[in-house]
Amino acid sequence: MTEEVVLMKGNEAIAHAAVRIGVDGYFGYPITPQSEVLETLAELKPWETTGMVVLQAESEVAAINMVYGGAGSGKMVMTSSSSPGVSLKQEGISYIAGAELPCLVVNVMRGGPGLGTIQPSQADYFQATKGGGHGDYRLIVLAPASVQEMADFVDLAFKLAFKYRNPAMILTDGVIGQMMEKVVLPAPRPRRTEEEVTAQCPWAATGCKGRKPNIITSLELDPSVMEQRNLHLQAKYAEIEEKEARYEEINCEDAEYLIVAFGSCARIAQKSMEHAREMGIKVGLLRPVTLWPFPTKAVKERAKQVKGILVVELNSGQMIEDVQLAVECKVPVEHFGRLGGIVPDPDEVIEAIRKQLINKQ
Amino acid sequence: MTKEDIMKPENLVYQKPRLLNDNPMHYCPGCSHGVVHKLIAEVIDEMGMAEKAVGVSPVGCAVFMYNYLDIDCQEAAHGRAPALATAVKRLWPDRLVFTYQGDGDLACIGTAETIHALNRGENITIIFINNAIYGMTGGQMAPTTLLGMKTSTCPYGRIPEVHGYPLKMTEIAATLQGTCYVTRQSVQSVAAIRKAKKAIRKAFECSMQKKGSSLVEIVSTCSSGWKMTPEKANKWMEENMFPFYPLGDLKDTTEIK
Numbered sequence: 001m002t003e004e005v006v007l008m009k010g011n012e013a014i015a016h017a018a019v020r021i022g023v024d025g026y027f028g029y030p031i032t033p034q035s036e037v038l039e040t041l042a043e044l045k046p047w048e049t050t051g052m053v054v055l056q057a058e059s060e061v062a063a064i065n066m067v068y069g070g071a072g073s074g075k076m077v078m079t080s081s082s083s084p085g086v087s088l089k090q091e092g093i094s095y096i097a098g099a100e101l102p103c104l105v106v107n108v109m110r111g112g113p114g115l116g117t118i119q120p121s122q123a124d125y126f127q128a129t130k131g132g133g134h135g136d137y138r139l140i141v142l143a144p145a146s147v148q149e150m151a152d153f154v155d156l157a158f159k160l161a162f163k164y165r166n167p168a169m170i171l172t173d174g175v176i177g178q179m180m181e182k183v184v185l186p187a188p189r190p191r192r193t194e195e196e197v198t199a200q201c202p203w204a205a206t207g208c209k210g211r212k213p214n215i216i217t218s219l220e221l222d223p224s225v226m227e228q229r230n231l232h233l234q235a236k237y238a239e240i241e242e243k244e245a246r247y248e249e250i251n252c253e254d255a256e257y258l259i260v261a262f263g264s265c266a267r268i269a270q271k272s273m274e275h276a277r278e279m280g281i282k283v284g285l286l287r288p289v290t291l292w293p294f295p296t297k298a299v300k301e302r303a304k305q306v307k308g309i310l311v312v313e314l315n316s317g318q319m320i321e322d323v324q325l326a327v328e329c330k331v332p333v334e335h336f337g338r339l340g341g342i343v344p345d346p347d348e349v350i351e352a353i354r355k356q357l358i359n360k361q
Numbered sequence: 362m363t364k365e366d367i368m369k370p371e372n373l374v375y376q377k378p379r380l381l382n383d384n385p386m387h388y389c390p391g392c393s394h395g396v397v398h399k400l401i402a403e404v405i406d407e408m409g410m411a412e413k414a415v416g417v418s419p420v421g422c423a424v425f426m427y428n429y430l431d432i433d434c435q436e437a438a439h440g441r442a443p444a445l446a447t448a449v450k451r452l453w454p455d456r457l458v459f460t461y462q463g464d465g466d467l468a469c470i471g472t473a474e475t476i477h478a479l480n481r482g483e484n485i486t487i488i489f490i491n492n493a494i495y496g497m498t499g500g501q502m503a504p505t506t507l508l509g510m511k512t513s514t515c516p517y518g519r520i521p522e523v524h525g526y527p528l529k530m531t532e533i534a535a536t537l538q539g540t541c542y543v544t545r546q547s548v549q550s551v552a553a554i555r556k557a558k559k560a561i562r563k564a565f566e567c568s569m570q571k572k573g574s575s576l577v578e579i580v581s582t583c584s585s586g587w588k589m590t591p592e593k594a595n596k597w598m599e600e601n602m603f604p605f606y607p608l609g610d611l612k613d614t615t616e617i618k
Contacts, residue, residue: 025451027448053448053452055448057444057477058473058474058477061441061444061473062474062477063444065437065438065441065444066444066447067448068435068437068441068445068448069417069435069437069446069447070448070449070451073415073435073448073449073452073453075448075452092438095438194453205434206453206456207412207413207414207415207432207433207453207456207457208411208412208431208433209412210412213427213430213431213432213433213434214433214434215427215433215435215436216434216435217436218436219436
């Protein structure tokens, strides 16, 4: 079978991929710049083909709690939103993490704080990777840099979420969500049968046929038991940090300067890197694909060879903290960011390398 | 007749429901929760749905409902039980799905989730325990607290100029197109308990027959929160709660007797 190449927006690719890989339920609420996810699903009518449930909820709060309920019953469920809406989802995300349930949350980031702007931003990095909601928990955070990765990461996110019984997030922005690119959609596969769901998720609350009742909860009033639960979570997070860090390196072998950037900024930085090399500046690009777990070892290793690192983000300096922790002050780490919905020109990044790294030495 | 003779199975006229386990309940003496839990356990068993039931418990005194009912349960965030139940029922349409919520959970923080789940006509049942007070947190004012009633956050009595008016969620639910059966019951007497059980059974049957959403309000006591003996709390409920929250069916489009 030849691969079918289609042209579509990143948001549309998320919707198509969800139907094709056999997602059981999507619960969402309109917000710019991610509304195409819900709109595309509504147009695709998967309830008539795969049986997937698609529901426009009354709020982002309700949508994430529908995800909580669906995930607690062992189903593959997801929601999507943009920054202000994802803030509203934090309560539910914390409960889902506490109850150790798999699900997917997509954040197509826009500028903030507050109602902010509908233009792209990466200012929710802290919220996604450091908690966001209350309590000691982590999300598995994937950062696609193309429409192809938007499609591919739906499947990857669910695989990781079910492997570790942990919520996963696709953290993207208005650039990747709205831009159109060529994409090969994942091969269609049927949704799991009821028997497959109960076999894969023996912990799920589905009706206690042939077993003791299952309880989905994050509540434990005995502090000694609650501490053990927390230690169990931390052990799981340590395992994820050890095994699941993903990143991409381009032109890093001979690099004297390193750009670290994720998502849309990595696409811009790739062009900056190409221009810089034409000018004779040996720049490499390290793109974290998982923002949590952060590819700390890879950054630390690459820091040994370069004269300086520029972290490029659509925010005032968030991922740079993880880069600095990895680099341990061995080389200068500088930040270049545009804020409030402005996307930088590739040459602005080169200018920043010159000004903040080369000319400083 | 010896004690052993009396206890023979053929002489048994009443026993603890099979789905109500032996865990000691944390509810206060005189609390209505235990009775309503028992009714739910009986109805699920009598319907033969023990292996297909999923309950969603609230935040509030009934947060530990799952400790007492031997069925699958999920514990929701405060007010969000109808959202969880919506997803479970849509993803598992042949399951019996219900929420169990107090007045603060359902009529305050979860007002949006409750109204919209009911208005979508989700095939679920919402059991609404209305004791006009926040029990678990120590007796604060609830959305259903009566005018003049004293709580720890309206210690001089609820006055509309400061605290607004008590909310009649069940009356609101009856106006929604998605609901098929909306009723208000109580459990302070044997006769009331029988009626309440019949209402719960009917609501559960409606949800399995895909007739839409049902809301069963149980006007309840909170003797600890009200600072009364259980006996006095029942009397106070009859004299003060029932006139404002009158018992009976508010809506029934089901044609189920």
